[in-house]
Amino acid sequence: MLLSEVSTTSTLFQLIPWIVFFPAIGLLINIIFGGRMSEKAIGAVASLASGLAFGIAVLMAIGLAQNHGEPVVVPFLEWIHIGDLQLDWTFRVDTLSNVMTLAVTLVGTLIHIYAIGYMHEDVRHQGDPGRYRRFFVFLNLFIVMMMILVTGDSYAMLFVGWEGVGLCSYLLIGFWYDKGEGGIGNALAAKKAFVANRVGDFGFLVAMFLTFWAFGSLDFANVFEKAPEIAQTMPGVVLAITLFMLLGVTGKSAQIPLYVWLPDAMAGPTPVSALIHAATMVTAGVYLVARSAPIFVQLPQAQNTVAMVGGLTALFAATIAVGQFDIKKVLAYSTISQLGFMVAAVGMGAFVAGMFHLVTHAFFKALLFLSAGSVIQGMERGEHHVAHHQQDDLHAARRKKKQKEAHTFDPQDMRNMGGLRTKMPVTFWVYLTGAVALAGVPPLAGFWSKDEILLEASHLNMPVYILLTLAAILTAFYMGRQIFMVFFGETRTAPAEHAEESPPVMTIPLIILAILAFFGGALNLPGLHTFEHWLEHTFMAFEVELEALPFSIPVATLSTILALASITGAWALYGRKPLQKKQPDPLRKLGWLFTGMENKWWVDEIYWFLILDRYVDLAWFLADEVDWRFWHDWFHEKVILATFNSLSRLLALRVDLGGIDRIANGLADGTQALAACMRRLQTGFVRNYALSVFVGVVVIIGYLMFR
Amino acid sequence: MLPVTYYVALSAILFILGAVGVLIRRNLIVIFMSVELMLNAANLAFVAFARYYQSMSGQVFVFFVMAVAAAEVAVGLSLIVAIYRARHTINVDDLSEMKG
């Protein structure tokens, strides 16, 4: 099968490495020449690099269509060949990876363009324009890594990309590493993301080792072909592989229990939140499960576990999203929730539904985040305007006070917003599109993909269906809440009053994304199942059965009614009587329930109490007791040092002074004594010397005489 | 002709006398003369053996000894003169700078 794949490789597919190289070239140009380039040129280079990668992805899609969707393997580089371990950098072009590349590069390119405008203001607002170039370098690096991840033909290459995007995530969350709470808040957030991902990566690594041990290879084709056989002979090992892989997924795709890093990751600039922490990187886990479908389908218990994790995460995160006031935090928890939908779908075996939701979610969640970024910058402009005017006409003392107020002003807090509908009309409309799409109102994209997941769940896994339905209700509610709080009612603060619309370089990508979010559902309309047929080629290759369920009126109607109902509920609470200044949230009447939602169910605190504090205690114990007192004080000082001291004392006093020195001195003294003796012979009298010669003569002749 | 042994015995006696002279006298010049005496004792033995073996080589060697002695005396005496000028003594016991 591999051979036939290689033989059918057309020249078109040989272009696939450029999907990695174009962004790589872009980032190299920006690294090397970026210092002398204008901001626009830097942004243009980066966007062009990403756009060219998108072009390659489109070409691949055309090639696949011509090839009737047959997977193609393009060998590129030999990497590591040790014994049985054969790791190559091989590109795999099939419909699944192609969907990922298309979605990532399309959304990525739009976000690059948006970032040209966004970062222009952000670097000035944060006070360090020099980091403009760095941002685009990181962004291109991310595209490179993501492409490696989704186009790799083995778990090893997937892991390379997996770690690479993790690195980019770390770098970009900590982009303003010197900002944030206490000056290190952002750095701490980045660290948290990194550590949480390490825990997941540990799982993925173990899964990889087990895979290699059980299958003898890390190439997808080899592993998936053997999967049914190995699952028969070694079910325990395959279960372990899937569960460890699930651990990796929970890390990367922010599922229970490792989701805690994603809300903190909002510390990064908003385009980063949109690209990495909403649209693309976090879906890598979903992609991993879909990619490993041939393994997962072998074990129903593994599938159930994944589905339950996804379903629980979806509901849990949705409840937290309801209680948030930070515009980006709401979206962050919404992202976790939606990722839960996807993980649940791919876990149940509804791979197409999961991937479909992945794509539509990439559109509308990127749209939402970017719009939120637009809102935030609108607020910042308003804040700047207010501060500027104060300087003109107010007293110095008052100005100082106001400035202090302005300093603590949070442009991301929804309670500070309100009534932005008229201030930022374009942003409002695109935000509304994204929110409605997310809420699952027909005929927008979110409706179709979410409905398909719910439909599959209703057939495959009833408990998960219930969880997801509840999550969907909450989704519609918190999006309605957000829309009403941000855009309707009266402006609640002076900056909101003076908020300004964003420039076209930001709004045009938003409009494009809005169109995609609106019509994205057309990819897989019921009855047509375009997307399903497209992905079928990938999954059928390894005998993973896909079954397109017929459109179900009851499920769709139910979810639509529930979505509209919760939007209405949100209107009743937040739209009918808009929040006034300093007015508490109406949901506070729920008491502890809302407090819990607002405080994220204290999960961070619980983690701190259960794990991190214990870990710190252990670290202190190890440092104080084990390292310092045992190793340092006792072992090093008492045992090693004392032994060494006594040994060196012994060597110095006994061996060196007593032995070697005495020998050496003895030699010297002996020589001296001998010399002192011989010296007496050297009388200086010639006659004595002559006498000794004469003695010699007598003795020698005497010897001859008695011989 | 008398047996060679007689001459050899005489030669030995003269040689020993010369050697004893070198050892017991303190005067550089006398020591030097004792050395000459030893040389002559050896020459006498040479000439006696030349006679005994009827070979001219013994006598020829005496010539060489004489030549060496002449050179030695010339150099030695000039050294003695030099030493005397420098130290105003020809007592060998006064020349003990080599004492260790």
Add this chain to the structure above:
Amino acid sequence: MTLDLILFLLLAVIAVAAAVGMLVSKNTVHAALFLVLNFATIAVFYLILGGPFISMAQITVYTGAIMVLFLFVIMLLGVEKLSGQDKLSWQVPTALTLGALLLLESGYFLIFRRTPLEMSGTQSIPEAFGGPSAVADALFQHYALPVEIAGVLLLVAMVGVIALTKWEKGRS
């Protein structure tokens, strides 16, 4: 007792006595004169042993040239007698004992190790033995190279003496 033996003993006694005289005389000039006497007797021995030419050379070179040189130096320096005591009191007895020992050893060899040397050899010798022409033949034919080397040695000695004298002048 042949005439030969009488003559030999007479001369030997003179030679030994002269040698002892040189040894014991306090006056350096006397010592030199005793040595001249000794050399003269040895020259007579040379004549007896068939070496007329070498006998003459002994008289001219030793008693003539070398001993005159000694006397010149003695008179030049004016050191006929040494003053003071011998610092090496044990040197004289030790030397005398050793000399006696060596004499005993030599006597042992000459008396108890009977070798061909005791034989007197042929009484008759060729007419020309030891004559000037025989010596010349031996020296300039068989020993030509050593003669040359001896000549060089004498030259070097002469240069050395001049150098020593000149150095002496330069210092003073």
